[in-house]
Amino acid sequence: MSATLHRLGASRTPSLDPMLALTAHDMNLVNQTILARMQSDIPLIPELAGHLIAGGGKRMRPMLTLASARLLDYSGTRHHRLAAAVEFIHTATLLHDDVVDSSDLRRGRRTANIIWGNPASVLVGDFLFSRSFELMVEDGSLKVLKILSNASAVIAEGEVNQLTAVRRIDLDEQRYLDIIGAKTAALFAAACRIAAVVAERPEAEEASLDAYGRNLGVAFQLVDDALDYVSDAGTMGKDAGDDFREGKVTLPIILAHARADAEGRRFWKDAVEGRRDSDADFAEAVARIRDTRALDDTLARARHYGQRAVDAIGPFAGGAAKDAMVEAVEFAIARAY
Amino acid sequence: MSATLHRLGASRTPSLDPMLALTAHDMNLVNQTILARMQSDIPLIPELAGHLIAGGGKRMRPMLTLASARLLDYSGTRHHRLAAAVEFIHTATLLHDDVVDSSDLRRGRRTANIIWGNPASVLVGDFLFSRSFELMVEDGSLKVLKILSNASAVIAEGEVNQLTAVRRIDLDEQRYLDIIGAKTAALFAAACRIAAVVAERPEAEEASLDAYGRNLGVAFQLVDDALDYVSDAGTMGKDAGDDFREGKVTLPIILAHARADAEGRRFWKDAVEGRRDSDADFAEAVARIRDTRALDDTLARARHYGQRAVDAIGPFAGGAAKDAMVEAVEFAIARAY
Incomplete structure (x- = not known):
């Protein structure tokens, strides 16, 4: 490892393209595994799973596994199967999330629960989750199994934590960070960490990649949450104001x-408890968030975690992989501007 | 292994008591693990999970792991943790099932989805499922992980298969057997098989215990399905006629x-498609089932699978464990009389 210095905030518009290019070949192989392993004799399973899996997601989490493996110059193929397992865990979570939130739109398309109903979404989610463990067992690393089974339990805990916090104006910043740390950042962290496991790198490098993924995940979710107050359905695939x-x-x-x-x-108590949900109320919410600089400071928090992500991989040797991983962080944050 | 001959249909009333007594000490330890490992910093998780776990279930699946271990004279402790993992998979499945079926009553108590809502039931199910894999990873056997991750995927497939068959009068006996083989018998089989894995027995004994569990599971589900046309809420914890x-x-x-x-x-097409659901319609259904001997022959099928279960463990040495396992099969079938 040789130290290099990266600072967020370069002048050009950051892009995910370098990471997409870096991982394109590997991702093709991952996609083949994903398509092969979502098959079943029960036609509804590939039909429903395929709707979401083929539905234009960025494959952010498996891409992080692949990019991390490139950062470590890993030359094997084990990470392809494990990246597919990571995507299956994520897909299962999305299917269940959309049931929990009664969502009707994701990535600009109708959600599976709207098309096929809640029961099918719950059960196909369970299938993909089981299938992800089958993929991990085929790989055979108990260490990877431990990392991803723990991440899965943490995600579920985070989702329950979020559920019990809904419509509660007394939710504070720390509990909010606990929730997004669990429901989003835990899988980002695990996706990166397992690359170090398959590459048989020392614990310190595992921890560095875990920290990169975790901090990127927090930044990513903070920006997503900010976008609900600036975005529209065209850019995000969900409507601004949905969270509100x-x-x-x-x-x-x-x-x-x-x-x-x-x-x-x-106003905020009324809004959160459901007594202020008109378009005019949302416009007022946006104005109040602007006037208190709450959006700017949410994004400042995101930059803080983004900078921590970049610094976490500082010790690794520079090159295309590292540059792409840094720019992915910049991209995650720049989405809000 | 020494062969002995067991035939179903002894004169006395069979009971689950011998198996309960055989496994009582071990089950206390399993229950301690279950209670310890359903804890979480998020209070809703143990509250909701505890409602179902403490709700008077027979712990049939972990009991089968414990009884199978006794049959093999296994003297270690690994099966306690794994039996807890099996129960967590089952509990997660029940939580999701009740959401899928919109059930309001299970084992005579209100279901978790009625008390806490569908979202909480889905997410706590996910948590228990993840936790079950954490328990397996702690045990460290890839072979056990393979058996149980495969069983989980098969269960989910079976549930989706059942979902797509609902209200379809063209469902035939083979597809019905495929469904109950997946949604019920797969976990019975896995629960028994893993005992042979931890006891480090040859593949043939694994297969024998798998066959015992699988055939018992099919018999068990056939009798459950028959009971819907003879039972009442008092004996089963669900109302007769629910399936109808x-x-x-x-x-x-x-x-x-x-x-x-x-x-x-x-009549049957109308009933299955929802145009015949009054009490009088149900009474007519019961009469038609009786007149066609459909109930008798459902139970004859159950006895067939029960006999196969008993014969599957025929080669094992006789003793308290084997006697209890044979009587458990007799009990499963006698419930309907």
Whole structure:
């Protein structure tokens, strides 16, 4: 490892393209595994799973496994199967999330629960989750199994934590960070860490890649949550204001509420508890978030975690993989501007 | 192994008590693991999971792991953790099943989805499923992991298969057997098989225990399905007629439909498709099932699989464990009389 210095905030517009190019060949092989292993004699399973899997996702998590393996100059093929397992865990989580949230739109398309119903989404999610463990067992590393089974339990805990926090204006920043650390960052971290396991690198490198993924995951989710107050359906595949109307307390609301006067706090309490969900109410929410600089500071928090992600891989040798991983962080944050 | 001959149909009333007594000490240790490992910092998780886990289930599947280990004179402790993992898989499946079926009653108590809602049931199910894999990883046997991850995938496939067959009068006996083989018998088989893995027995003994569990599972499910046409809420924890009113096509209906005249077939098609769901319709269904001997022959099928279960463990040495395992099969079948 040789130290290099990367600072966020380069002038050009950052892009995910370098990481996509870096991992394109490997991703083809991962996609073959994904397609082969979502098959079943029960036609509804590949039909429903394929809708989501072929539905234009960025494959961010398996891509992180592949990029991390490139960073370590890993020359084997074990990571292809494991990257598919990671994507299956993620897909299962999305299927169940959309049932839990009663979502009707994801990545700009109708959700599986709307097309095939909640029961099918729950059960096909269970199938993909089981299949992901079968893939891991075929690989045969108990260490990888431990990392990913733990990540799965943490994700489920985070989802339950989020569920019990919904419509509660007393959710504070730390609990919010706990939730996104579990429901989003844990799988980002695991996806990166397992590359170090298959490459048989020392524990310190595992920890560095874990930290890169974890901090990127937190930054990624913070920006997603910010985008709900600036984006529209065209750029995100979900409508701006969705979180607001569902009473989801995310960092923009937590900060705006904490900085508000008594009248502002009443507005946020009413909004989160479902008594303010018109378009005019959402416009007022956006204005209040702007006036309290809550959006700017949510993004400042995201940059903080992004910088930590970049610094976590600082010790690794420079090159195309490292450059792509740094730019992926910059891209994750720049989405909001 | 020394061969002994067991035939079903002894005169006394068979009981699960010998198996309960055989496994009581071990089951205490399994229960401690279950209680310890369903804990979480998120209070809703142990609260919801505890409702079902403490809700008076027979712990049939972990009991089969423990009884099988006794049959093999296994003297270690690994099976305690693995039996807990088996119960967690089963509990996760029940939580998701009740969401899928919109059930409101299980084992005579209100279901978790009614008390805490579908989202919580889906997510706590996911948590228990992840936790079961963590327990298996702690045990460290890739062979056990393979058996149980495969069983989990097969269960989910079976559930989807059943979902796509609901309200379809053209479901035939073979597809019905495929469904119950996957959704019920696969975990019974795996629960028994893993005992042979931890006891480091040859493949043939693994296969024998797998066959015992699988055939018992099919018999068990056949009797459950028959009980829907003879039982009441007091004996089963669910109401007689539940399957009928949900349009679930089980073997009693398949046989009654196959043996009916044109008018009878019209009745069954109407019933399964939801146009016959009054108490009078259910009484007519019970009469038609009786008149076609569909219930008797469903139970005859159950006895066939029960006999296969008993014969599968024929080669093992006789003793308290084997006697208890034979009587458990007799008990499973006698429930319907």
